[in-house]
Amino acid sequence: MPAEYAESAEYATFGLAPAMRAGGVLANGHYQVHRDFVDFIVDGRPLLFRLSDLDAVSPLASDVPPAIFTAHVRGLLLEADAPLAGGRHVIYGCPECEDLACGAVTAVVERDGEDYVWRDFAWQTRAEADLALNGYHGIGPFRFQGAEYRDALRSLLAAPHDGTVSxxxxxxxxxxxxxxxxxxxxxxxxxxxxxxxxxxxxxxxxxxxxxxxxxxxxxxxxxxxxxxxxxxxxxxxxxxxxxxxxxxxxxxxxxxxxxxRSPPERRRLVRLVAADGEAGVEVTSTCRVRLTAYRLDRFSRTRTHEIFDGTLPAGRHRIALDTKTLKGESFLVARSSGSVLVEALAR
Structure with missing residues (x-):
């Protein structure tokens, strides 16, 4: 490992936690696939949340075949060769497919004595990563204590994985x-x-x-x-x-x-309220939020209105509602890549 990484990488805690990429029927008629996966928890926070507005899942997904799931775990333990050039491993990939061409967050995973180090994070779409062009220069390197790191990942091998969606x-x-x-x-x-x-x-x-x-x-x-x-x-x-x-x-x-079932501190979208012609939305990290309104008209036909679609920084936000289009019994759905909230509008 280069000397500058050895000197700068202080210990970070490493853990794993269940996570999901919320599926849904979108306003344009398209579908978004539901994925359950195991996320990486670094210093008590999902690593995915450090990557602004990224809709992705880890390779440790519940619907991955057992042999591939095990190969990913053993790869991160460095008990198998890295799948990409330069000792790089996929940390997060496309939730709809496993094609590198869609883009993936990769990092070098290596040993330094008893420790494990994740460094040189990059957005990668080809066999070779271009750190100068697509590197995540503000993320990592992370140095993990070997025992903690190995215990967390090996616990996945001890648990049964039948490759089915639960x-x-x-x-x-x-x-x-x-x-x-x-x-x-x-x-x-x-x-x-x-x-x-x-x-x-x-x-x-x-x-x-x-x-x-x-x-x-x-x-x-x-x-x-x-x-x-x-x-x-x-x-x-x-x-x-x-x-x-x-x-x-x-x-x-x-x-x-x-x-x-994840705790609020491990969600991006944590609050949705609607009152006085406004929607209140709270997010814990920068992410894309889509706000959609639904209602039934007097002929029981579904009416859909796109209210907002944009990237919001962490914090609470107010979004104006067009009350003329939200007559009668209406409902709001707020969606981020990993969370969905629903709120009924007061009549």
């Missing part, structure tokens, strides 16, 4: 057509979804495979209580979603929000 949602409601469209949308973005009238006939083992239960507005409280009782009896830890309106993109956003 997120599943149970949909319960009276409007079968809406539920069918919602299930199709969820499956398209990578979330398993099944439809039922109640959970009484579902085995406890299957109930424990769900991460959320979504109720339609027509499901009464007695039926909801019976479903909750079935899940509690099975020892299943699920999030419950009360559908705000039969609007598929809105319901997808609600479900994505419910599936996010």
């Amino acid at each position: 997120r599943r949602v149970l949909l319960i409601g009276a409007r079968v057509a809406v539920l069918a469209r919602l299930a199709a949308a969820l499956r398209t973005i990578g979330i398993g979804a099944e439809i039922t009238r109640d959970a009484g006939g579902v085995t406890p083992d299957e109930l424990r495979t769900y991460g959320a239960v979504a109720f339609g507005r027509a499901v009464d409280e007695e039926a909801r209580a019976a479903v909750r009782h079935s899940f509690e009896r099975a020892g299943a830890d699920v999030a419950y979603v009360d559908g705000l309106a039969p609007i598929v993109p809105l319901l997808v956003a609600q479900i994505e929000n419910a599936l996010d």
Whole structure:
């Protein structure tokens, strides 16, 4: 390792934490794939948050085949050759595919005695990284204590990884057509979804495979209580979603929000409120935020309005709402690459 890196790289803490790239049905009709992955926590903060407005996932994703997942882990442990020239490893890549041509954040990973060092971060689209043109000069180098680093990564090898997406949602409601469209949308973005009238006939083992239960507005409280009782009896830890309106993109956003169990300090988008003709948005790090409004008109047709799409720095922000287009029962969806929040507008 060059002497300047050895001298300048003080110890940083290293850890791992579950993270997700939120999927969704976007206002333009496109889909954004849901990805669950393991993020790198450096000095107590997701490393991804140091990379402004980057929509990416680590190579340690839940839907990666087991052999490839293991190869990525062993590569970061330097128990296998680096996949890229110059000892470089992919730290974050495209959430939609694994093609380097889409761009990836890479870094040199090497040993210095017992320590591991990540240095020379760069945005890379070709076999060779151009540090002068595409280097992240304000990030790293990071020096990690060997025992802490190895223990964290080897814990992933000890845990079973079957290559399947663990997120599943149970949909319960009276409007079968809406539920069918919602299930199709969820499956398209990578979330398993099944439809039922109640959970009484579902085995406890299957109930424990769900991460959320979504109720339609027509499901009464007695039926909801019976479903909750079935899940509690099975020892299943699920999030419950009360559908705000039969609007598929809105319901997808609600479900994505419910599936996010990460603590607020590890989210980029942490607050959404709407009042007095304004939306209040809070982000913990610089990121792209999209704000979309949905409503049903008097003929039960979905109306969609793009309110805002731009990059916001960390902090609280106010965004003006066009109240003329948000008549009646309207809802806001705020979306960043890793978080989704939903808020009903007061009538």
